[in-house]
Amino acid sequence: MKERGKKKWEEECLKPQLSRSPERQKRFSTISDLEIPALVCPDDLTGWDYESKLCYPGMYPFTRGVYPSMYRGRLWTMRQFSGFGTPKDTNKRYHYLLSQGQTGLSVAFHLPTLYGRDSDHPLSKGEVGVCGVAVDTLKDMETIFHGIPLDKVTTSMTINGPASVLLCMYLAVAEKQGVSKKQVGGTIQNDILKEYIAQKSWIFPPEPSMRLIVDSFEYCANEVPRWNPISISGYHIREAGATAVQELAFTLRDGMEYVQAGIDRGLLVDKFAPRLSFFFNAHNDFFEEVAKYRAARRIWAKVMKERFGAKNPESMRLRFHTQTAGCSLTAQQPYVNVARVTIQALAAVMGGTQSLHTNSLDETYALPTEQAATIALRTQQVIAEESGVANTIDPLGGSYFVEWLTDRMEAEAWKYIETIDKMGGMIEAIKLGFPQREIADAAYRYQKQVDRQEKIIVGVNKYCVEEKSAIPLLRIAPRVEREQVQNLRRVRKERDNRAVQKCLARIESAASGKDNLVPYILDAVKAYASVGEICDTLRQVFGEYKEVAGF
Amino acid sequence: MRILVAKPGLDGHDRGAKIVARALRDAGFEVIYTGLQQTPEMIVESALQEDVALVGLSILSGAHMTIFPEVLRLLKARGASHIKVFGGGIIPPDDVKKLKKMGVIEIFLPGTSTEAIVEFVKTRLKS
Numbered sequence: 001m002k003e004r005g006k007k008k009w010e011e012e013c014l015k016p017q018l019s020r021s022p023e024r025q026k027r028f029s030t031i032s033d034l035e036i037p038a039l040v041c042p043d044d045l046t047g048w049d050y051e052s053k054l055c056y057p058g059m060y061p062f063t064r065g066v067y068p069s070m071y072r073g074r075l076w077t078m079r080q081f082s083g084f085g086t087p088k089d090t091n092k093r094y095h096y097l098l099s100q101g102q103t104g105l106s107v108a109f110h111l112p113t114l115y116g117r118d119s120d121h122p123l124s125k126g127e128v129g130v131c132g133v134a135v136d137t138l139k140d141m142e143t144i145f146h147g148i149p150l151d152k153v154t155t156s157m158t159i160n161g162p163a164s165v166l167l168c169m170y171l172a173v174a175e176k177q178g179v180s181k182k183q184v185g186g187t188i189q190n191d192i193l194k195e196y197i198a199q200k201s202w203i204f205p206p207e208p209s210m211r212l213i214v215d216s217f218e219y220c221a222n223e224v225p226r227w228n229p230i231s232i233s234g235y236h237i238r239e240a241g242a243t244a245v246q247e248l249a250f251t252l253r254d255g256m257e258y259v260q261a262g263i264d265r266g267l268l269v270d271k272f273a274p275r276l277s278f279f280f281n282a283h284n285d286f287f288e289e290v291a292k293y294r295a296a297r298r299i300w301a302k303v304m305k306e307r308f309g310a311k312n313p314e315s316m317r318l319r320f321h322t323q324t325a326g327c328s329l330t331a332q333q334p335y336v337n338v339a340r341v342t343i344q345a346l347a348a349v350m351g352g353t354q355s356l357h358t359n360s361l362d363e364t365y366a367l368p369t370e371q372a373a374t375i376a377l378r379t380q381q382v383i384a385e386e387s388g389v390a391n392t393i394d395p396l397g398g399s400y401f402v403e404w405l406t407d408r409m410e411a412e413a414w415k416y417i418e419t420i421d422k423m424g425g426m427i428e429a430i431k432l433g434f435p436q437r438e439i440a441d442a443a444y445r446y447q448k449q450v451d452r453q454e455k456i457i458v459g460v461n462k463y464c465v466e467e468k469s470a471i472p473l474l475r476i477a478p479r480v481e482r483e484q485v486q487n488l489r490r491v492r493k494e495r496d497n498r499a500v501q502k503c504l505a506r507i508e509s510a511a512s513g514k515d516n517l518v519p520y521i522l523d524a525v526k527a528y529a530s531v532g533e534i535c536d537t538l539r540q541v542f543g544e545y546k547e548v549a550g551f
Numbered sequence: 552m553r554i555l556v557a558k559p560g561l562d563g564h565d566r567g568a569k570i571v572a573r574a575l576r577d578a579g580f581e582v583i584y585t586g587l588q589q590t591p592e593m594i595v596e597s598a599l600q601e602d603v604a605l606v607g608l609s610i611l612s613g614a615h616m617t618i619f620p621e622v623l624r625l626l627k628a629r630g631a632s633h634i635k636v637f638g639g640g641i642i643p644p645d646d647v648k649k650l651k652k653m654g655v656i657e658i659f660l661p662g663t664s665t666e667a668i669v670e671f672v673k674t675r676l677k678s
Contacts, residue, residue, distance in 0.1 A: 111561035111612055123590070126617025127561050200563025200587055241566050327566070331661045364661045365643045366613065440569050447570050451664045460662040473643050476613065549586025551556075551569040551576075 006041045014038070031285040031455065032243035033445070034408070040400040048403065053298075057393045061301035063294050063406070064394040065352040066317040071390035075103075076348075077355035078380045079156060081323065083108030083133035084367045085480045086487075087143035090133040094148060096370065102377055104355060105155040107144070108132035108367075109166070114201040116162040116535025119484045128481035131367070132158075136488045136530045141169040142176065150174040154185040156231065156321065156355075161203030163190035164216050165534050168522040171224065185226035187277055187321075190216060191233045193254040193426055197435045199236035200547070203535055206427045208542035212517060213258060214265045217272045219518035228277040230258060231321060237435075238281035239327045241443020244292045245409055247281060249416030250426075250435050252299055256417075257426040259308050269308050273315035280353075282344035283325040289344070290396055291405035293320070293351030299410055299417075322348035323357040329364050333459035334471050337361040342379050349383055350396050356380055366473045433550070440551065488530065495528040503527050504537045511541040552676050553603040557585040557594045559622070562612035567639060567661075571607060574665035575672060591621040598626070598634050604676055608638040615642050619650050635675070639663065 028036045037044070055061060058068030067073065080102055083090045094105055110132040112124040118136050119128045128134050135141060145155075150173065159166045167188050174184045192209040195202045202209070213230065220229040234242075234251035242250065255276065262272050280296065282289050300318035304310040324344035329337045338361050345358045358376040360368030368376070384390055396402045423429045430436070449455040456462045503524035510520045524534055556572040558565055565587060576582045583601050585594065598606050606626075610618060619638060626634055639659035642650070647658045656675065659668055 115561055117561075123561060123588075126614035127612055130613035131562065195563075198563075200565060201561075239564075239566070241570075329661075364641060366641070440566075440573075443566050444570055444573050447574075447665055451666055457662065461664070470644050547586060549584055551572040551582075551584045 006039070006043055009039075030244065030288040031283060031446075032245060032288060032442075033449070034243070034245065034288065034412075037404075040404040042400060044404055045400065045407075048407075053403070053407075054397055060305070060313065060316060062297040062317055064397050066297065066319055066354070070352065070393040071349075071384075072393065075384050075390060076353050077104040077154070078102050078377060078384075079104035079106045079321065079355045079357055080373060080377055081106040081108050081158065081357045082373065083110075084474065085129040085133065085476055086483055087133055087135065087140040089129070089480070091144050091146050091148075093370070093373075094144070097373070097377065098148070098153070100374060100377055101381060105148070105153055106357060107155065107157045107159075109157070109159055110134045111201070113162065113166075113531055114159065116165075116203045116531055116539075118530050118532030119481065119488055121532060126481075128484050130476050134480070134484045135166070135169070136484070136532065137491045137528045138169050138172055138525050139487065139491050139528065141166075141173050145173050145177075149179075150177055151179040151183045154187075156187040156189075158189045160189050160192055160195050160199075160201060161209070162531055162535050163188040164212055164518050164521050165525060165531050167216065167227070167229075168518065168525045171522065172526050181224045183226070184224065187228040187231050188216070189233060189279070190230045191254065191279075193257060193430065194233045194236050194251070196430045196545070196547075197237055197250060197254075198240035198242070198439060202545045204538065204542040205545045206430070208511075208538075209545075210258075210261050210427075214261050214267070215516045215518050217258075217262050217275075218265065218267055218516055220275060221267070221272045228275050229272075231277050231279045232258065233279040235279050235281045235323050237439065238283065238325065240439050241327075241446060242439045243442050244283065244285070244288050245412040246416065246435070246438055246442060248292050248296055248299075248409060249413040249420075251278065251280070252296065252303065252413065253417050253420045253426050255300065256303060256307070259304070260425070263308065269304075269310050270312040270315050273304060273308070273310055274312060274317070277354075278318055278320035280320050280322050280348075281325050282322045282348040282351075284328050284340060284343060286343055286347045287402060287405055288409075289347035290351045291402055291409050293322075293348070293353065294394075294402070294406045295410040295413060296320070297352070298406070299413060319354045321355040321357070322351075322353040324348070324359045326359055326363055329359060329361070330457060330459050331364040332464065332467065334361050334364065336459055337364075338375060338379065341376060342383070345379055345383055346387070346389065349389055350394075352394060362471055362473060365471070366475070369472055369474045371472070433548070491528055492530075499527045500524070500529045500533070503529055504533060507534060507537050508541060511538055553581045553583065553601055554605045554607060554672065555583050555585065555594070555598050555601060555603040556607045556609070557589050557597070558587050558609050559589045559591065559594060559618045560610050560612040560614045561588060562610070563587055564611040565609070567611070568607075568609035570665060571609070571639070571668055574669055578669040578673070580672065591618060591625055594622055595625040595629060595631070599629060599631055603634060605672065606634060606636045608636060610638065610640040610642070613641065615640065615650065616646055619655055620653055623654050637671070
């Protein structure tokens with residue numbers, strides 16, 4: 001009966017209309033080029049079962065949300081990724097953001113720190129404090145968090161290769177504030193696989209990198225119970241040009257690689273899996289993004305239960321942070337970016353994110369000014385306090401289209417996951433260049449669609465204007481590099497260098513053996529050994545990752 | 552005509568560089584892509600060895616005011632001022648003006664179509 005209903009509509013209602021005036025495009029697809037039907041009806045969801053597909057918030061498979069009360073209990077954490085210049089500059093911005101109602105911190109480190117190099121390394125020239133805040137030693141972290149109570153605020157740190165070093169610095173700062181390891185809460189990104197795949201800020205080859213990651217799982221599970229030792233990230237995969245399905249599939253398959261590595265070490269899955277966290281992109285295609293987050297939760301729950309035999313429901317909950325898509329912002333008519341960010345942030349909220357960063361309108365030019373960063377934060381506050389979308393749980397659940405798209409994305413993601421399984425896992429797939437190639441192909445395909453105006457970017461390939469007036473931009477003064485290098489040299493002079501050498505020697509011998517490296521690194525950072533010194537010590541033992549360049 | 556597409560600096564944002572490299576290749580140019588984390592010395596060395604007509608630099612880290620001038624200086628020092636440099640990335644308009652004054656022949660900002668870049672390169676290589 002029902003099927004006749006839709007058929008009847010197509011024959012008797014739609015077709016005559018289309019013969020008079022055709023649809024405005026030959027084919028409709030998401031921004032990722034997934035074809036979209038004109039209408040989804042109940043009969044398109046054959047065999048769709050509420051209890052098994054959705055169930056209830058806080059219940060397996062968590063499609064509708066990981067917590068029973070979701071935003072009615074507590075809003076998502078407004079966590080703006082921020083950091084620039086010297087530690088002092090950044091400390092000032094953090095105090096400002098917290099005073100404006102931001103509820104968590106997220107540290108952006110400058111590139112030398114991300115690569116485990118000190119500010120006075122030759123490769124750091126021109127990069128100090130430019131892309132984020134410069135951190136060389138514990139002294140810098142003490143300055144960044146000066147006057148910020150680490151028992152009250154949780155902090156996320158975007159750091160991968162040297163993740164354990166920055167985690168240890170944070171723990172050391174907390175200790176100096178009188179905050180114990182049991183009290184501090186936060187996240188290190190620590191996701192090296194997506195670095196090889198997309199973001200490309202790596203240090204060591206895959207095997208020792210995985211060891212460092214599992215070391216941090218083990219250490220945090222035992223010592224820092226409120227810490228998320230990893231944020232398994234699709235964000236950068238998407239920014240590199242992946243489709244939504246690729247972002248979903250590669251991220252979850254990375255997650256499986258980490259869980260397997262933990263199990264291989266002999267860790268109990270239900271001991272470390274509850275603290276795994278995720279990080280996704282929020283792009284412009286609203287429904288595709290919402291479906292992606294919902295599919296992610298369902299796939300992960302299934303994987304943890306069925307593939308890894310988790311028994312604790314907390315191991316099956318996919319908790320995630322979201323950042324709006326930097327790559328979607330335009331240099332042209334930059335104020336229009338506020339509209340894009342609003343749509344993207346709304347998708348993240350409708351998709352049930354646990355925390356959110358909204359990008360600033362000026363990010364295609366430079367790091368955000370205070371004013372632009374404030375507008376970005378206010379965008380979240382408007383969604384939270386004015387729009388009403390946070391008043392009920394998963395308001396899009398049960399929409400024929402959203403459920404159809406969620407199913408479709410899940411099915412497409414499983415295909416990729418199975419392909420990577422067949423290759424022998426994600427590390428093998430990376431060595432074959434598989435995800436890298438898939439992403440580069442998708443990026444090129446999209447660019448061509450934009451060039452042909454099959455995909456529209458307002459202000460870029462349609463509705464263009466001649467622009468004269470420039471927007472205000474944040475400038476990183478040359479003094480930053482000088483000051484930072486001076487500070488580093490002062491620390492090197494004032495610290496107990498014999499103690500530092502001893503700590504580094506102990507790291508070297510531990511790295512050659514099998515001990516968990518985190519306690520050794522913690523001793524070294526407390527002695528004010530620098531990020532570069534610790535990473536150089538590990539480089540000597542582990543070697544460095546080299547990518548074969550291709551395009 | 553050969554073109555070197557290079558990715559200097561520490562940032563790993565190679566999406567743009569790879570797209571431009573592909574687009575130029577598809578337009579019939581011979582393209583050499585250096586891969587990531589190239590120092591100005593490495594870039595100039597590759598440009599000379601590969602005997603290219605143009606060098607395209609992609610920088611999204613903010614270090615453009617250090618890197619572009621250094622590449623120009625080294626090309627000149629090696630007697631290779633005939634090799635012209637263009638680029639793209641996250642670069643504020645004021646810096647674009649300064650870089651062009653220094654001798655960078657063009658800076659492409661986000662949102663530029665690959666056709667515009669191919670067209671520019673074609674015209675440039677004809678002249």
